[in-house]
Amino acid sequence: MTYQEDLRQALGDAVTFDPQILRAYDHDVGEMPRALMGLIEHRPQVVVAARTVDDVIKALVLAKKYDIPVTPRGQATSGYGGAVPCRGGMVLDLSSLNRVIEVDTEKATVDVEPGVVWQELSRTLAAHGLDNRVYPTSAPSSTVGGWFAMGGVGIGSLRYGSIGDNVLEIDVVGLDGVIQTWSGPDIEPYHQTCGAVGVVTRLRLACRPSEALAFIASNMPDAASAARFMADAETGLTPYSATIQSAEYCRMRAKAEGHAPAVASGFLVMLAVPEAGADEAQAACLASAHGGVLIGREAAAAEWAGRFYPMRIKKVGPSILVGECYMPLGGFAAWWRDLRAALPKDDLGLEAVAVRGGRLAVLVYILDHARSLLYNLRIAKAMIPLRIAARHGGTAYASGMWFSALAKRLFGPEKYKRVKRLKHAVDRRGLLNPGTLNGPGLPFLPFASLSRCILAGTAFLAPLAARVSYKHPTDHLMQGDRP
Amino acid sequence: MSTRKHTEAATNSCLSEELAYAVDTCARCGFCKVACPTYPFGGGFEVFSPRAKVYFLKEYYEGRVDLTPEWVDRLYRCTTCERCQSICQTAIPLVRLWERVRAEAVDRELGPMPAHKKLRDLAEQWGNPYGEPATTQSQWLLPDHAPLETADILIFGGCTASYRMPSMLQTGVSMLTRLGVPYAYAGGEEHCCASPLLRTGQLSIAGELISRNLRLFAYKGARRIVTPCGGCSKTLKHDYPVFAQKLGIPFDARVMHFSEVYVGLIREGRLKPVKPVNKVVTFHDPCHLGRSQGLFEEPREILAAIPGLRLVEMAHCREESRCCGAGGGVKSNYPQMAAAIARDRVAEAMATGADILVTMCPFCQGSFDQAIKELGGGIDLCGLEALLLDSVAV
Numbered sequence: 001m002t003y004q005e006d007l008r009q010a011l012g013d014a015v016t017f018d019p020q021i022l023r024a025y026d027h028d029v030g031e032m033p034r035a036l037m038g039l040i041e042h043r044p045q046v047v048v049a050a051r052t053v054d055d056v057i058k059a060l061v062l063a064k065k066y067d068i069p070v071t072p073r074g075q076a077t078s079g080y081g082g083a084v085p086c087r088g089g090m091v092l093d094l095s096s097l098n099r100v101i102e103v104d105t106e107k108a109t110v111d112v113e114p115g116v117v118w119q120e121l122s123r124t125l126a127a128h129g130l131d132n133r134v135y136p137t138s139a140p141s142s143t144v145g146g147w148f149a150m151g152g153v154g155i156g157s158l159r160y161g162s163i164g165d166n167v168l169e170i171d172v173v174g175l176d177g178v179i180q181t182w183s184g185p186d187i188e189p190y191h192q193t194c195g196a197v198g199v200v201t202r203l204r205l206a207c208r209p210s211e212a213l214a215f216i217a218s219n220m221p222d223a224a225s226a227a228r229f230m231a232d233a234e235t236g237l238t239p240y241s242a243t244i245q246s247a248e249y250c251r252m253r254a255k256a257e258g259h260a261p262a263v264a265s266g267f268l269v270m271l272a273v274p275e276a277g278a279d280e281a282q283a284a285c286l287a288s289a290h291g292g293v294l295i296g297r298e299a300a301a302a303e304w305a306g307r308f309y310p311m312r313i314k315k316v317g318p319s320i321l322v323g324e325c326y327m328p329l330g331g332f333a334a335w336w337r338d339l340r341a342a343l344p345k346d347d348l349g350l351e352a353v354a355v356r357g358g359r360l361a362v363l364v365y366i367l368d369h370a371r372s373l374l375y376n377l378r379i380a381k382a383m384i385p386l387r388i389a390a391r392h393g394g395t396a397y398a399s400g401m402w403f404s405a406l407a408k409r410l411f412g413p414e415k416y417k418r419v420k421r422l423k424h425a426v427d428r429r430g431l432l433n434p435g436t437l438n439g440p441g442l443p444f445l446p447f448a449s450l451s452r453c454i455l456a457g458t459a460f461l462a463p464l465a466a467r468v469s470y471k472h473p474t475d476h477l478m479q480g481d482r483p
Numbered sequence: 484m485s486t487r488k489h490t491e492a493a494t495n496s497c498l499s500e501e502l503a504y505a506v507d508t509c510a511r512c513g514f515c516k517v518a519c520p521t522y523p524f525g526g527g528f529e530v531f532s533p534r535a536k537v538y539f540l541k542e543y544y545e546g547r548v549d550l551t552p553e554w555v556d557r558l559y560r561c562t563t564c565e566r567c568q569s570i571c572q573t574a575i576p577l578v579r580l581w582e583r584v585r586a587e588a589v590d591r592e593l594g595p596m597p598a599h600k601k602l603r604d605l606a607e608q609w610g611n612p613y614g615e616p617a618t619t620q621s622q623w624l625l626p627d628h629a630p631l632e633t634a635d636i637l638i639f640g641g642c643t644a645s646y647r648m649p650s651m652l653q654t655g656v657s658m659l660t661r662l663g664v665p666y667a668y669a670g671g672e673e674h675c676c677a678s679p680l681l682r683t684g685q686l687s688i689a690g691e692l693i694s695r696n697l698r699l700f701a702y703k704g705a706r707r708i709v710t711p712c713g714g715c716s717k718t719l720k721h722d723y724p725v726f727a728q729k730l731g732i733p734f735d736a737r738v739m740h741f742s743e744v745y746v747g748l749i750r751e752g753r754l755k756p757v758k759p760v761n762k763v764v765t766f767h768d769p770c771h772l773g774r775s776q777g778l779f780e781e782p783r784e785i786l787a788a789i790p791g792l793r794l795v796e797m798a799h800c801r802e803e804s805r806c807c808g809a810g811g812g813v814k815s816n817y818p819q820m821a822a823a824i825a826r827d828r829v830a831e832a833m834a835t836g837a838d839i840l841v842t843m844c845p846f847c848q849g850s851f852d853q854a855i856k857e858l859g860g861g862i863d864l865c866g867l868e869a870l871l872l873d874s875v876a877v
Binding site for chain 2: 013014016018020021023024025027028029047049050051075076077093095096117119120123138140141142256308309310311312314315317318319369370371
């Protein structure tokens with residue numbers, strides 16, 4: 001029996017080898033240069049759309065039997081390549097494994113399958129007087145399992161930390177088909193590792209009681225004042241969530257949505273605070289102390305309502321280069337100053353979400369056009385925010401496949417060692433998401449890490465890329481805040 | 484492997500500049516995938532999602548893949564409910580995109596689907612997709628209805644209401660009759676609005692039907708065209724002006740769905756719901772009325788005006804309303820999928836605990852009628868205007 005026949009017999013119509021269908025699984029949200037994609041085997045040979053845990057078990061057991069690399073996938077709403085195959089093989093689509101198993105109102109927890117979508121989960125929890133503690137800005141589509149596997153932070157992270165901090169228990173299926181349940185520190189190796197040491201089939205999440213939120217937004221004159229206001233607000237106003245946006249980002253959004261920008265210059269600091277304890281006068285005092293001023297409640301509420309739509313700026317792109325990193329709040333102003341100096345020709349749309357412990361998860365958007373000349377050079381600019389962040393105490397946001405060479409720094413040496421040991425124990429042949437951890441090698445030099453080549457290549461090209469700016473037809477609308 | 488040549492000139496050659504740009508802006512966020520009512524019927528494979536379809540179209544128009552019969556089939560598995568485009572991060576006009584590529588499939592003789600060809604054949608022969616003779620078009624008229632030859636208002640019955648689900652049309656016209664509002668009706672001369680043909684990419688026959696209707700409207704000199712159908716009103720409002728310009732036929736009538744007429748009459752105090760209707764109802768926003776025309780408040784205003792009536796909303800309502808499964812040619816060619824989508828929506832309605840599922844589109848009503856029967860009852864079904872008629876004293 002061939003592996004195709006075996007898979008078909010075991011999984012029926014949950015498995016496909018149709019080349020047209022396989023093509024839909026060879027990418028994620030990232031718009032990577034074709035030359036780069038050509039260096040990996042990004043198109044799978046088989047896709048399993050798992051509908052039950054039993055499907056996952058069967059798929060993994062057969063993958064082991066036939067030596068098939070397996071790339072687990074949620075909705076592929078990240079651009080790090082963590083859900084993209086690098087050695088072909090099998091994509092294990094978990095988005096249909098999407099039942100909310102049980103809500104425990106007393107303990108304020110919920111058990112879900114990995115394909116549950118964050119926004120749908122919020123709706124389900126609302127009926128029980130609960131809500132998600134943290135969720136991504138891609139909540140209308142991204143899955144609980146996918147965000148956990150990538151290791152995300154987002155809305156609510158100021159109060160509750162990362163997704164990893166809010167998962168209490170998981171079920172994991174390995175290549176042997178055995179389900180194991182982990183809790184506490186034993187969860188750690190499965191967080192941020194994109195299924196490289198096992199496929200998560202159940203997560204128990206801590207929830208928060210539903211609470212009404214009020215929204216306070218302040219226009220701060222510069223990055224330093226925005227950071228200071230954020231730090232003071234964290235202790236003084238106990239917000240649930242907070243973000244910082246550059247005026248250029250506000251202008252990009254406004255242009256895409258057809259309204260006036262929320263702020264014309266400086267930065268917009270947005271706080272979501274419990275309605276019961278919302279003290280606008282105190283917030284105004286804090287803002288004023290740092291040279292800022294509150295914007296109207298309606299505008300603040302509109303910003304909150306638009307939190308799921310950061311990519312709307314692609315409408316004026318039509319492509320965007322995205323740089324992402326963690327920054328300590330204390331280093332934010334200096335990082336921003338250096339970033340502006342490094343990219344003097346570009347409008348930098350910045351959106352940062354505050355994370356517990358005085359950190360920011362920062363996204364930098366530069367409008368571009370993937371079909372224009374020199375896009376493949378300009379894409380190197382996306383690495384500049386991270387390179388500068390390293391000088392100011394910042395780190396990578398995630399590793400996935402493209403930045404797998406940064407995994408050790410991102411995880412920390414202890415966790416990295418632990419994950420590697422586990423990988424060696426459960427997956428010696430490197431079948432589970434082989435693009436992560438070690439990363440794929442180059443086709444002509446299999447022992448040379450593609451991820452390291454990307455990091456080195458972009459570092460080499462970045463100074464040149466920084467000199468080349470995409471002239472957007474509406475460029476003049478973005479002017480106004482460059483130094 | 485594609486046989487299309489990938490040249491600069493060929494790139495996006497079949498799309499307007501605006502649509503080509505829109506395809507490029509896709510953020511691949513997948514919001515559309517989660518919202519799509521037909522995606523779950525693709526076995527859980529990404530390729531059935533709107534996101535994958537946009538990706539495919541990008542590849543196709545850049546000459547890397549070809550339009551295969553399988554892809555054509557996938558592109559026809561869409562009810563054109565507009566949920567995908569209303570949730571789209573970059574506001575891509577997705578339904579226009581689907582319709583454009585369906586038209587291209589028809590041009591290349593890869594489409595439409597078999598059931599849609601039948602609709603075209605019937606529309607060509609009879610002027611309506613049900614294959615009914617024009618002589619029976621006026622049969623829905625009740626004895627007290629008295630249409631004039633010409634009037635400010637021209638009733639456009641639409642095929643589904645005229646030939647299959649006449650209650651909404653009859654009730655609306657009864658209301659106008661009782662209020663003494665003069666109206667004209669061109670029974671026997673009215674042609675299909677062409678919505679099912681436009682949605683399935685059959686532009687040539689659609690253009691013919693539209694041309695005939697435009698000439699009829701011009702001849703009748705109506706200032707307002709009133710219809711009970713979501714699909715007809717959407718098409719008359721959005722597509723007819725484009726065709727009128729293209730065909731050089733004047734078209735300056737205001738198109739109204741009956742709900743807009745009722746609201747106007749209630750606001751003017753001419754229509755007074757006074758008799759209590761002591762029921763709990765839930766309202767289904769028809770896609771082509773709600774998302775297409777923005778008619779979310781009008782039906783709720785009418786329901787709120789009826790004494791004793793209590794509205795409970797479904798989990799997905801207004802902009803987020805789920806589809807009945809019938810639109811875009813899905814019910815005719817993929818009846819099982821359409822029926823399953825309708826059952827899901829009825830189940831959502833039943834979960835509210837309402838006595839009655841209310842809607843205001845004969846197409847939706849037909850789908851739900853069948854779905855409620857399949858589910859063994861559990862909720863009543865009613866047109867919004869029937870409730871209004873029960874309550875008014877004119």
